[in-house]
Amino acid sequence: xxxxxxxxxxxxxxxxxxxxxxxxxxxxxxxxxxxxxxxxxxxxxxxxxxxxxxxxxxxxxxxxxxxxxxxxxxxxxxxxxxxxxxxxxxxxxxxxxxxxxxxxxxxxxxxxxxxxxxxxxxxxxxxxxxxxxxxxxxxxxxxxxxxxxxxxxxxxxxxxxxxxxxxxxxxxxxxxxxxxxxxxxxxxxxxxxxxxxxxxxxxxxxxxxxxxxxxxxxxxxxxxxxxxxxxxxxxxxxxxxxxxxxxxxxxxxxxxxxxxxxxxxxxxxxxxxxxxxxxxxxxxxxxxxxxxxxxxxxxxxxxxxxxxxxxxxxxxxxxxxxxxxxxxxxxxxxxxxxxxxxxxxxxxxxxxxxxxxxxxxxxxxxxxxxxxxxxxxxxxxxxxxxxxxxxxxxxxxxxxxxxxxxxxxxxxxxxxxxxxxxxxxxxxxxxxxxxxxxxxxxxxxxxxxxxxxxxxxxxxxxxxxxxxxxxxxxxxxxxxxxxxxxxxxxxxxxxxxxxxxxxxxxxxxxxxxxxxxxxxxxxxxxxxxxxxxxxxxxxxxxxxxxxxxxxxxxxxxxxxxxxxxxxxxxxxxxxxxxxxxxxxxxxxxxxxxxxxxxxxxxxxxxxxxxxxxxxxxxxxxxxxxxxxxxxxxxxxxxxxxxxxxxxxxxxxxxxxxxxxxxxxxxxxxxxxxxxxxxxxxxxxxxxxxxxxxxxxxxxxxxxxxxxxxxxxxxxxxxxxxxxxxxxxxxxxxxxxxxxxxxxxxxxxxxxxxxxxxxxxxxxxxxxxxxxxxxxxxxxxxxx
Amino acid sequence: xxxxxxxxxxxxxxxxxxxxxxxxxxxxxxxxxxxxxxxxxxxxxxxxxxxxxxxxxxxxxxxxxxxxxxxxxxxxxxxxxxxxxxxxxxxxxxxxxxxxxxxxxxxxxxxxxxxxxxxxxxxxxxxxxxxxxxxxxxxxxxxxxxxxxxxxxxxxxxxxxxxxxx
Numbered sequence: 001x002x003x004x005x006x007x008x009x010x011x012x013x014x015x016x017x018x019x020x021x022x023x024x025x026x027x028x029x030x031x032x033x034x035x036x037x038x039x040x041x042x043x044x045x046x047x048x049x050x051x052x053x054x055x056x057x058x059x060x061x062x063x064x065x066x067x068x069x070x071x072x073x074x075x076x077x078x079x080x081x082x083x084x085x086x087x088x089x090x091x092x093x094x095x096x097x098x099x100x101x102x103x104x105x106x107x108x109x110x111x112x113x114x115x116x117x118x119x120x121x122x123x124x125x126x127x128x129x130x131x132x133x134x135x136x137x138x139x140x141x142x143x144x145x146x147x148x149x150x151x152x153x154x155x156x157x158x159x160x161x162x163x164x165x166x167x168x169x170x171x172x173x174x175x176x177x178x179x180x181x182x183x184x185x186x187x188x189x190x191x192x193x194x195x196x197x198x199x200x201x202x203x204x205x206x207x208x209x210x211x212x213x214x215x216x217x218x219x220x221x222x223x224x225x226x227x228x229x230x231x232x233x234x235x236x237x238x239x240x241x242x243x244x245x246x247x248x249x250x251x252x253x254x255x256x257x258x259x260x261x262x263x264x265x266x267x268x269x270x271x272x273x274x275x276x277x278x279x280x281x282x283x284x285x286x287x288x289x290x291x292x293x294x295x296x297x298x299x300x301x302x303x304x305x306x307x308x309x310x311x312x313x314x315x316x317x318x319x320x321x322x323x324x325x326x327x328x329x330x331x332x333x334x335x336x337x338x339x340x341x342x343x344x345x346x347x348x349x350x351x352x353x354x355x356x357x358x359x360x361x362x363x364x365x366x367x368x369x370x371x372x373x374x375x376x377x378x379x380x381x382x383x384x385x386x387x388x389x390x391x392x393x394x395x396x397x398x399x400x401x402x403x404x405x406x407x408x409x410x411x412x413x414x415x416x417x418x419x420x421x422x423x424x425x426x427x428x429x430x431x432x433x434x435x436x437x438x439x440x441x442x443x444x445x446x447x448x449x450x451x452x453x454x455x456x457x458x459x460x461x462x463x464x465x466x467x468x469x470x471x472x473x474x475x476x477x478x479x480x481x482x483x484x485x486x487x488x489x490x491x492x493x494x495x496x497x498x499x500x501x502x503x504x505x506x507x508x509x510x511x512x513x514x515x516x517x518x519x520x521x522x523x524x525x526x527x528x529x530x531x532x533x534x535x536x537x538x539x540x541x542x543x544x545x546x547x548x549x550x551x552x553x554x555x556x557x558x559x560x561x562x563x564x565x566x567x568x569x570x571x572x573x574x575x576x577x578x579x580x581x582x583x584x585x586x587x588x589x590x591x592x593x594x595x596x597x598x599x600x601x602x603x604x605x606x607x608x609x610x611x612x613x614x615x616x617x618x619x620x621x622x623x624x625x626x627x628x629x630x631x632x633x634x635x636x637x638x639x640x641x642x643x644x645x646x647x648x649x650x651x652x653x654x655x656x657x658x659x660x661x662x663x664x665x666x667x668x669x670x671x672x673x674x675x676x677x678x679x680x681x682x683x684x685x686x687x688x689x690x691x692x693x694x695x696x697x698x699x700x701x702x703x704x705x706x707x708x709x710x711x712x713x714x715x716x717x718x719x720x721x722x723x724x725x726x727x728x729x730x731x732x733x734x735x736x737x738x739x740x741x742x743x744x745x746x747x748x749x750x751x752x753x754x755x756x757x758x759x760x761x762x763x764x765x766x767x768x769x770x771x772x773x774x775x776x777x778x779x780x781x782x783x
Numbered sequence: 784x785x786x787x788x789x790x791x792x793x794x795x796x797x798x799x800x801x802x803x804x805x806x807x808x809x810x811x812x813x814x815x816x817x818x819x820x821x822x823x824x825x826x827x828x829x830x831x832x833x834x835x836x837x838x839x840x841x842x843x844x845x846x847x848x849x850x851x852x853x854x855x856x857x858x859x860x861x862x863x864x865x866x867x868x869x870x871x872x873x874x875x876x877x878x879x880x881x882x883x884x885x886x887x888x889x890x891x892x893x894x895x896x897x898x899x900x901x902x903x904x905x906x907x908x909x910x911x912x913x914x915x916x917x918x919x920x921x922x923x924x925x926x927x928x929x930x931x932x933x934x935x936x937x938x939x940x941x942x943x944x945x946x947x948x949x
């Protein structure tokens with residue numbers, strides 16, 4: 001994607017005063033992609049169709065959630081007028097398999113299908129209508145297998161195995177101290193089980209794109225989250241060398257982890273390879289998108305926490321079962337992240353965690369904002385409220401007694417410094433208490449008001465020794481502007497502005513002199529994925545390093561021109577001048593000209609690759625499991641209708657330590673948006689399955705928050721300089737969602753006196769909670 | 784009975800005005816207005832996200848009223864006057880709502896933005912004074928997955944203020 005700012009600046013008159021410094025880091029610069037988005041000229045994947053599509057593709061999906069394929073007959077499909085080809089596994093030139101961690105997911109199934117989103121064939125036709133008609137005429141014969149619909153079925157004795165090695169995909173452990181003894185010596189021991197639900201990303205921009213093969217290069221315009229890794233996966237599956245594949249990220253309408261797994265890329269690539277010279281288009285419908293795509297893991301979390309009479313936490317024993325669905329996706333990493341965040345920002349000396357990933361015939365589960373840490377926060381924060389109540393302690397005082405301080409260790413044994421969770425919690429609570437919030441009026445008997453809080457931490461980046469690297473290049477252009485090149489993808493979060501502002505700050509250039517080229521495998525270098533809240537920290541650092549090197553190159557030439565030592569030169573608003581004698585100056589454009597004349601390079605690239613240390617498999621301990629930790633605290637106030645179970649969030653406050661807000665407006669957008677998704681997860685969103693079939697594959701029945709569901713959300717930006725981050729920044733993407741859900745549940749507990757443990761808290765579930773009626777209770781069968 | 788092949792879908796002539804320009808086209812009888820705008824006229828600023836009238840991404844104005852263009856047939860647009868997101872800015876100058884959306888950061892991924900701006904346009908066209916409730920009601924049919932709506936509310940209020948003062 002190429003973004004450009006029109007440069008209106010043309011006269012750099014030598015006598016005009018230099019504008020005062022305009023620090024781009026810390027400034028809410030207008031989004032560079034704002035104008036094209038508000039005018040409708042931004043081109044998303046589906047917008048490439050009308051002008052360029054010559055042929056259309058459609059994907060044949062499994063009709064059984066679990067079955068052996070006995071035959072695939074394409075004859076009738078090929079008879080449909082306009083259908084030009086039907087391609088199955090035999091037509092795929094490579095391994096025909098993908099998967100981000102394990103290569104286990106067939107692009108086109110050959111022998112067996114494991115969920116209803118499994119693809120079997122790709123139909124290519126002259127029109128989209130013909131392609132879909134052809135799709136419906138492909139005849140696949142199956143030998144059905146027992147459908148493993150739940151985790152209980154998957155681990156039951158004699159269960160049908162999805163894979164020869166069984167249905168347990170993997171496990172992850174934490175062993176720290178002596179939990180048995182610590183629990184035996186505790187004043188209180190509290191146990192509860194939490195059930196989190198399957199969640200869909202529901203980004204609005206449905207998967208769509210184009211593919212073209214010219215005999216040399218396969219060009220794909222498809223939105224992903226890590227274009228360079230996607231290129232590797234496509235290359236393997238299709239049997240092409242990576243250098244013959246080019247991926248260009250179109251403007252992208254949200255991702256939230258939902259574009260991490262391969263979606264339409266391989267189907268489009270296969271179709272393009274079979275129809276050389278033609279541009280192929282493919283777009284999903286919402287239901288196809290929801291049926292095909294991976295989801296957030298549903299977890300069953302059995303939690304036991306012990307504490308002394310004075311409120312000091314002694315031990316935690318946590319057993320997690322995770323519905324991994326049909327394929328591994330990023331599930332193994334999600335399990336690791338869940339384990340390493342099992343006790344959150346609390347000092348727990350003795351910890352045992354066992355996480356088991358279990359295969360079912362539901363959709364594969366993988367990355368979604370929060371990535372395992374989100375579900376665990378629901379459990380540990382829920383337990384903080386429960387233990388405080390068991391001890392008859394104030395919820396805040398109990399938390400404060402146990403929150404880690406700078407230098408303390410988290411679940412993995414990693415010492416964290418600085419720790420700002422106490423500060424975040426103080427900020428959020430102070431905000432909550434400083435003004436009279438809505439609802440001091442007398443409520444009718446059936447309405448109850450309550451408020452709750454959460455304190456969370458989040459390890460940034462992939463962690464656990466996994467290679468995590470960003471590259472960037474910054475170049476000065478002949479006209480005095482600078483271009484940042486990064487492989488990082490903009491999915492709506494504001495990456496483009498962040499990178500331009502970081503580079504511009506170092507180069508002393510105003511925003512309108514900054515340009516960026518992002519996420520094109522031909523033009524940019526690999527920068528890892530836009531996930532794990534890592535881009536500001538990782539790519540931000542790479543950009544900063546490249547920009548700093550380029551700054552040295554600029555200062556070198558400026559020193560020659562101004563006849564002073566580079567240390568005595570200031571870069572500001574497109575000028576280089578002698579710090580103590582501003583009249584002695586030269587414009588950046590003149591420096592470019594001088595650089596050209598002298599044949600000096602005016603570009604720099606950098607690679608940022610800090611190391612984390614792999615957790616010891618037996619204990620899950622690591623001195624540096626994550627590169628840095630983020631902290632956040634939320635306060636939420638709810639109104640509960642005790643008769644109907646309806647929950648209305650009236651007010652929500654979220655305080656997050658972002659290190660340094662490079663663009664405060666973007667940071668606030670991430671915080672408020674994260675709260676909205678958290679509210680959806682807490683109260684309404686749930687993918688429901690029946691024997692592996694999604695029962696609500698559309699926005700009619702999969703309910704996400706509207707403008708009327710959101711209360712005023714107050715975002716508080718806390719800035720504790722992160723010594724490892726660019727200008728002290730680290731990131732913000734995932735924590736706001738992680739903090740929101742437990743704060744809302746905590747408020748429901750406060751209002752109703754009953755502790756919620758199942759998500760989402762729909763009116764029906766809240767009513768059952770209030771009335772102590774279980775889901776399978778015969779009493780409720782009348783409904 | 785065999786399903787009709789693509790060639791057998793009957794077509795109908797539609798004559799309508801889009802953003803002030805008159806168009807006459809033969810379109811399949813079952814084609815939604817959304818597809819007509821995007822695939823036939825190439826006006827891809829209007830987005831489709833749920834395709835069942837739930838998310839409002841495809842909102843356009845038909846004779847000044849907001850419509851989910853995924854639920855209206857192109858054939859129903861005959862003799863109607865349609866305004867899409869492409870019809871708001873005059874040349875390089877943005878509509879005040881568009882400018883406000885950029886100013887407040889209300890367009891993050893931007894996919895819901897055209898629909899929201901059309902809904903807001905209809906609201907501000909109608910009413911010199913708007914209450915908070917009216918504002919929320921006017922926009923409640925538009926789903927945004929990124930922003931949490933705060934910046935969108937701020938944008939519409941800003942646009943309202945600016946159009947009042949000008």
